[in-house]
Amino acid sequence: MQHDKVLILDFGSQYTQLIARRVRELNIYSEIHPFNKVPSNLDDYKAVILSGSPMSVRSENAFHIDLNEVRGKKPLLGVCYGAQYLAHFHGGEVGASSTREYGRANLSYVKSNETFLDGISSGSQVWMSHSDTIKKLPTNGELLASTHDVENAAYKIKGEDTYAIQFHPEVYHSTDGKQLLENFLIKIANVNPDWTPNAFVEETVEALQEKVGGDKVVLGLSGGVDSSVAAMLLHKAIGENLYCIFVNNGLLRKDEYTQVLQQYEGMGLNVKGVDASARFMDALAGLDDPELKRKAIGRVFIEVFDDEAKEVQNVTWLAQGTIYPDVIESVSATGGPSATIKSHHNVGGLPDFMKLKIVEPLRALFKDEVRRVGASMGMAADLLGRHPFPGPGLAIRILGDITPEKVAILQEVDAVFINNLKKWDLYDKVWQAGAILLPVNSVGVMGDERTYEKCVALRAVESTDGMTADWVNLPYEFLQATSNEIINKVKGVNRVVYDISSKPPATIEWE
Numbered sequence: 001m002q003h004d005k006v007l008i009l010d011f012g013s014q015y016t017q018l019i020a021r022r023v024r025e026l027n028i029y030s031e032i033h034p035f036n037k038v039p040s041n042l043d044d045y046k047a048v049i050l051s052g053s054p055m056s057v058r059s060e061n062a063f064h065i066d067l068n069e070v071r072g073k074k075p076l077l078g079v080c081y082g083a084q085y086l087a088h089f090h091g092g093e094v095g096a097s098s099t100r101e102y103g104r105a106n107l108s109y110v111k112s113n114e115t116f117l118d119g120i121s122s123g124s125q126v127w128m129s130h131s132d133t134i135k136k137l138p139t140n141g142e143l144l145a146s147t148h149d150v151e152n153a154a155y156k157i158k159g160e161d162t163y164a165i166q167f168h169p170e171v172y173h174s175t176d177g178k179q180l181l182e183n184f185l186i187k188i189a190n191v192n193p194d195w196t197p198n199a200f201v202e203e204t205v206e207a208l209q210e211k212v213g214g215d216k217v218v219l220g221l222s223g224g225v226d227s228s229v230a231a232m233l234l235h236k237a238i239g240e241n242l243y244c245i246f247v248n249n250g251l252l253r254k255d256e257y258t259q260v261l262q263q264y265e266g267m268g269l270n271v272k273g274v275d276a277s278a279r280f281m282d283a284l285a286g287l288d289d290p291e292l293k294r295k296a297i298g299r300v301f302i303e304v305f306d307d308e309a310k311e312v313q314n315v316t317w318l319a320q321g322t323i324y325p326d327v328i329e330s331v332s333a334t335g336g337p338s339a340t341i342k343s344h345h346n347v348g349g350l351p352d353f354m355k356l357k358i359v360e361p362l363r364a365l366f367k368d369e370v371r372r373v374g375a376s377m378g379m380a381a382d383l384l385g386r387h388p389f390p391g392p393g394l395a396i397r398i399l400g401d402i403t404p405e406k407v408a409i410l411q412e413v414d415a416v417f418i419n420n421l422k423k424w425d426l427y428d429k430v431w432q433a434g435a436i437l438l439p440v441n442s443v444g445v446m447g448d449e450r451t452y453e454k455c456v457a458l459r460a461v462e463s464t465d466g467m468t469a470d471w472v473n474l475p476y477e478f479l480q481a482t483s484n485e486i487i488n489k490v491k492g493v494n495r496v497v498y499d500i501s502s503k504p505p506a507t508i509e510w511e
Contacts, residue, residue: 050082
């Protein structure tokens with residue numbers, strides 16, 4: 001089945017992925033492409049959206065795009081930089097703002113009887129994020145909405161299905177943002193909202209059967225959501241020709257290896273567990289640099305996975321749980337991050353010597369969509385709701401060198417923390433949680449004796465995609481009970497602290 005598609009042209013905004021996700025919440029398929037890599041065939045797209053940008057349209061280095069194949073030919077929506085671009089280079093004027101135009105604002109004027117603004121009235125809250133403002137509308141521009149500080153908050157071009165907004169409808173602070181996108185895409189562009197999880201499963205299974213045929217596929221399971229949902233899609237498509245490998249690197253959560261293995265077998269998957277803990281520990285011995293630890297773990301994983309894949313006769317394909325943010329970031333408009341903060345948690349592919357073709361059933365989905373697809377296949381809620389867990393596991397939550405003793409301590413601490421989150425009905429309110437073993441000892445008193453033992457930090461954040469995150473304000477009573485339980489039960493720990501830093505500036509993991 002051919003679905004209507006929406007093209008989002010990315011000028012480097014931090015919010016571009018949010019635009020795509022809000023569009024997809026309307027059951028409309030959307031794709032993000034860099035502004036300088038516009039698809040050669042635009043016939044496949046029913047509408048086009050221009051994103052925001054950290055760049056100013058007034059800059060000598062402003063990002064430019066040829067809109068000749070879009071304007072007046074397809075419904076077009078400019079957001080923030082997109083709105084300023086349509087104004088500044090088409091007969092209008094953009095200048096530096098004389099008032100603060102960042103954060104929440106309210107519409108003070110909304111043009112009546114305008115389809116674009118159906119269901120949106122004066123007083124509606126919107127989110128502004130810009131230092132320039134549109135001082136004069138472009139040729140044939142017609143004002144649609146204003147705020148107290150921003151006169152030209154929304155406009156359209158007469159005689160075209162071209163619309164522009166100075167605010168960001170994709171962020172949840174714009175309370176009617178989803179309604180506005182629905183008005184533009186469904187009422188104006190006539191996009192058919194038929195891209196559902198069930199449709200995705202049906203079409204993906206069919207496409208996998210056609211692509212893979214009777215070949216054998218090997219997949220590395222991690223216990224996480226992405227690899228698990230990818231496995232179920234492939235299992236539906238090719239059954240026993242899917243060979244899953246679950247590697248225990250010795251750095252998983254307490255008892256996770258046996259529990260997850262049992263869960264996978266209960267799902268009917270053809271899965272083999274490989275306990276390579278000793279091999280990973282040997283490779284990590286004496287390493288305390290975070291990047292060296294990651295590289296060692298990645299190298300040993302590839303070696304173990306290669307050994308196991310060779311046991312499968314005539315395997316042709318390697319399946320990966322790559323999701324859409326990974327794809328977008330590899331072709332970002334601004335060339336990706338300017339500095340390496342850390343190498344990616346997950347193995348991003350295997351070396352050439354494995355000679356396997358790649359199949360990635362989830363590369364069109366965001367994380368929340370992966371969960372919805374898993375739910376539509378009847379997968380267990382506790383598996384789909386599992387917190388993200390880094391590929392290197394507890395190795396990057398133990399600051400400094402790795403020893404089996406440190407791993408055992410952190411596994412016990414982590415188990416108390418995670419189990420208590422579940423007991424207190426807090427687990428599903430948190431996006432990711434874990435404990436960090438610090439490379440410091442602190443003085444304490446236990447009974448009448450002086451102790452000099454380890455300090456652990458607890459970390460819990462809320463997020464939608466991990467790109468930004470806020471620390472979770474867990475109840476004091478919970479923290480007190482958890483701290484007491486850790487100190488009383490875990491030998492070697494006499495101090496517990498709670499991390500209240502957000503991302504940015506901190507990262508979610510400490511390494």
